[in-house]
Amino acid sequence: MRERLFIDGRWEWPALGGTLPVFNPATEEVIHHAPAGTAADVDRAVAAARRAFAGGFGATTGAERAVWLEAIAEGIAARRDELARLEVLDNGKPLPEALWDIDDAAGCFSLYAEMARDLDHRQGEAVAVPDARFTCRVRRVPVGVAGQIIPWNYPLLMAAWKVAPALAAGATMVLKPSELTPLTALELAAIAAEIGLPPGVLNVVTGTGPEAGAPLAAHPGVEKLAFTGSVPTGAAVMRAGAQAIKNVSLELGGKSPFVVFADSDLDAAVEWVMFGIFWNQGQVCSATSRLLVEAPLAGRLLERLVCEARKIRIGDGLAQGTLLGPLVSRAQHEKVAGFVARARAAGIRLVTGGGRPRDRERGFFFEPTIFHDVPQDAELWREEVFGPVLAVRTFRDEAEAVALANDTRFGLAAAVMSADVARARRVAARLRAGIVWINCSQPTFSEAPWGGMKQSGIGRELGEWGLENYLEVQQITEYTSPAPWGWYLRK
Ligand code: NAD
Numbered sequence: 185m186r187e188r189l190f191i192d193g194r195w196e197w198p199a200l201g202g203t204l205p206v207f208n209p210a211t212e213e214v215i216h217h218a219p220a221g222t223a224a225d226v227d228r229a230v231a232a233a234r235r236a237f238a239g240g241f242g243a244t245t246g247a248e249r250a251v252w253l254e255a256i257a258e259g260i261a262a263r264r265d266e267l268a269r270l271e272v273l274d275n276g277k278p279l280p281e282a283l284w285d286i287d288d289a290a291g292c293f294s295l296y297a298e299m300a301r302d303l304d305h306r307q308g309e310a311v312a313v314p315d316a317r318f319t320c321r322v323r324r325v326p327v328g329v330a331g332q333i334i335p336w337n338y339p340l341l342m343a344a345w346k347v348a349p350a351l352a353a354g355a356t357m358v359l360k361p362s363e364l365t366p367l368t369a370l371e372l373a374a375i376a377a378e379i380g381l382p383p384g385v386l387n388v389v390t391g392t393g394p395e396a397g398a399p400l401a402a403h404p405g406v407e408k409l410a411f412t413g414s415v416p417t418g419a420a421v422m423r424a425g426a427q428a429i430k431n432v433s434l435e436l437g438g439k440s441p442f443v444v445f446a447d448s449d450l451d452a453a454v455e456w457v458m459f460g461i462f463w464n465q466g467q468v469c470s471a472t473s474r475l476l477v478e479a480p481l482a483g484r485l486l487e488r489l490v491c492e493a494r495k496i497r498i499g500d501g502l503a504q505g506t507l508l509g510p511l512v513s514r515a516q517h518e519k520v521a522g523f524v525a526r527a528r529a530a531g532i533r534l535v536t537g538g539g540r541p542r543d544r545e546r547g548f549f550f551e552p553t554i555f556h557d558v559p560q561d562a563e564l565w566r567e568e569v570f571g572p573v574l575a576v577r578t579f580r581d582e583a584e585a586v587a588l589a590n591d592t593r594f595g596l597a598a599a600v601m602s603a604d605v606a607r608a609r610r611v612a613a614r615l616r617a618g619i620v621w622i623n624c625s626q627p628t629f630s631e632a633p634w635g636g637m638k639q640s641g642i643g644r645e646l647g648e649w650g651l652e653n654y655l656e657v658q659q660i661t662e663y664t665s666p667a668p669w670g671w672y673l674r675k
Contacts, residue, residue, distance in 0.1 A: 185216040185270075189225055189390065190373035192232035193383025199224035204363050204390065209276035209510040210500040210547045218366040221391035223399035226358065229387035230405040233329040233356040236384030242326050242354050246300035252381050253297035253351055259375035260290040260340075267340060267368055272501035274365045275339060276509040276548070277464055279501055289344035292630045292646075299651050300352035308660075317665035324655040326354035327431060328407035331400040333393075333421065334369075335413045336362035336512050337467045337570075343369045345634075345645050346410050347386060353654035355408065358387045360397050362413075364513050366390035393417060404428055410653060411435070412469075414568075415639050422642075433643035433653050435469065435635055437568040438596030441589035442472035442625055443579075443611060445602035446481040452623065453481075453601055454488045457574070460599060460625030462496060462552050465511055466572035469640075470597035472625045474558075474565060475576040476585050482578045486556060489574075490536045493552040498541050510548040511571060517548040520571030524553060527564040533557050537572070560591065568594070582607065586614045595637030599625040618644065 185206075188195035202220030207213065221229075260267065268282040275282075303324060311320040330350050334342040343359060350357050361369035373388040389396050397417075401409055401424035411421045412435040425432040442460055444453050460472035477485050501509035511517045517540075524538055537553030550571055558565045558575040565575050579585040589598055598617035602608040605622075612620045618636045621627065628634065628646075635644035643653055668675065 185367055186370035186374065187217070187219060189219050189221050190370065190377070190388040191225065191229045192387065193377060196228070198222065204366065204392070206274060206367065207513065208273050209512055212546050212548070215273055216367065218390050221389035221396040223395070225389050225391070226396060226399040226403060229358040229389050230329060230403050232384035232387055233358055234405050236382055237329055237356040241356055241382055241385050244354055246303040246352070249351055249354060250297040250300040252379060253293050253300060253348060255379035256375055257290045257293035257297065259379055260286060260293065263371070267371060269502065270367045270371065271339060274367045275336060275512055277501050278506045278509050281464060282501065285338055285341045288630065289340045292344040293348045295630045296348040296352035296651070299648065303352065311659070317663060318661055319664050320659055320661045323658045323660060325658050327654050327656050328355060329405060330355045330357040330408040330410055330654060331403065331406040332357055332359045333397050333400065333411045333413065334359070334361055336365040337464060337469070339365040340368035340372065342412055343372055345650065347372065349650040350654045351385070352651055355654040356385045358389055358400055358406070360389055360391065360400050363390065363392045398424065401425060402427070407431060408654065418641070434641040435645060436639060436641045438469050438471070438594045438636060438640050439474060439566065439568050439592050440470055440472045440594070440597040440599070440617065441474045441476055442599040443476045443585045443589055443601070444478065444481065444485065445604070445607065446478040447603040448481065448601045449603065450484060450488060453485055454492055456599070456601065456625045457489060458492060461574045462508060462572050463626065465508055465550070467512060467570050468626070470619060470626060472597065472599050473569060473574060475574055476579050476588055477576065479578045479580055486535065486576065489554060493536050493554060496552050498544065498549055498551070508552060508572065511550055512548070514548055516570070517550060520550055520569055520573060523564060523569045524573060527555055527562065530562060532559070532562060532564060560588065566592065582611060586611060590616045593639045596640035597621070
């Protein structure tokens with residue numbers, strides 16, 4: 185575990201010498217003191233990123249950058265088990281899920297290595313212009329210095345989603361991980377150093393949102409802001425970026441619906457609904473936290489969900505067989521418990537769970553929780569809980585299902601399940617969300633666009649869309665005619 189910040193290719197003590205306690209959420213013990221960066225460290229990091237960009241990284245070819253990206257992918261893969269264990273200690277998630285994240289993070293760097301190479305082939309594409317005296321070509325050039333701010337729910341994977349496309353594009357960056365989960369981002373920096381990524385290309389400044397995130401968002405030396413986190417913080421980042429007209433992309437929260445028609449296979453519905461809300465303890469931006477079930481299936485589906493939810497093995501993420509670990513922090517536990525308490529006080533029907541498991545006195549554990557007949561105007565139906573809490577209600581027909589599903593300020597993800605594929609596809613096309621799953625929930629591929637409509641964000645990450653986040657489009661128009669232009673200087 186690292187004690188220093190990674191700035192300009194070196195391990196640096198934070199300017200003010202502060203530290204952040206890092207808790208193991210399964211035991212509540214402090215396992216480390218991470219460096220607490222502040223504005224002065226952000227300044228140094230941005231200056232290093234600017235030097236690296238101007239000093240050559242911005243002018244490297246995609247093929248050159250692909251070599252670094254592949255080496256980082258290999259570096260992550262080589263330390264797979266160690267990184268996964270760190271992620272569990274830091275975030276609490278079950279080890280098999282952490283291993284998944286590490287594999288996905290390595291895969292993300294490999295994918296962007298390919299894309300960096302492709303970028304070279306796409307440079308200089310011609311644009312047809314209606315005047316034969318000119319040729320017009322398009323280049324894609326790196327955006328400059330990126331400030332990247334990420335949350336705690338997938339610490340290394342969220343870093344990969346931002347760092348890999350930025351490197352592929354030729355941008356340089358300052359990454360600010362969540363103060364709750366700073367460990368693996370610092371290890372990513374260590375891997376970058378080991379593989380010889382030039383100093384200043386990737387800088388990692390750990391610290392709190394107000395002390396390190398806000399100065400990064402407001403820094404005049406940053407051209408691009410890429411943020412993942414909550415809506416209020418996203419709005420603050422956007423405001424900070426507005427001052428200097430920064431290019432801002434936002435991946436924010438959600439309250440995603442899962443529409444299940446009565447003809448669905450019951451086992452499949454149980455499996456995907458549970459995965460959609462209970463994996464990663466429900467701390468998933470795209471969690472399908474609102475279940476809309478067609479009335480004739482509601483009784484049977486709910487009964488099975490309750491029965492299966494009670495069987496979920498809750499425990500330390502490192503213990504064999506754990507399916508649900510602790511929430512990330514005491515504050516998150518209190519936040520989720522607050523939602524549940526207010527829903528109960530409002531008389532909403534709790535059908536299972538609702539609090540700390542009886543056999544877990546320590547650790548930020550919370551039972552898989554299900555509420556039924558949740559009113560459309562209830563806080564529980566409208567706001568993101570970010571915990572293992574499912575809100576259920578029934579619908580009578582397709583039109584009502586679509587209307588209920590879309591009645592939200594969010595638009596990150598949505599899912600629909602039906603044995604009638606034509607109907608499922610029809611409904612999918614009407615759902616106002618950036619990601620729509622048919623007959624499943626949550627599968628995520630680095631090749632496909634990720635991001636939300638409405639208040640769930642601006643822009644898309646992953647795939648070619650993620651690369652575009654870090655590229656500027658430049659037209660180069662050339663006068664190629666031997667004849668003089670002859671506007672002022674007529675012959
Ligand atoms: P958060 O908004 O509290 O914090 C996110 C990051 O912003 C952290 O690094 C934090 O330190 C930093 N930050 C806080 N205040 C800041 C400020 N004033 N200026 C700049 N940075 C600041 O979110 P969180 O609790 O870490 O994460 C949970 C949220 O993230 C949920 O809403 C979830 O839906 C969302 N999320 C979205 C996606 C997506 O892809 N759309 C993915 C993961 C998480």
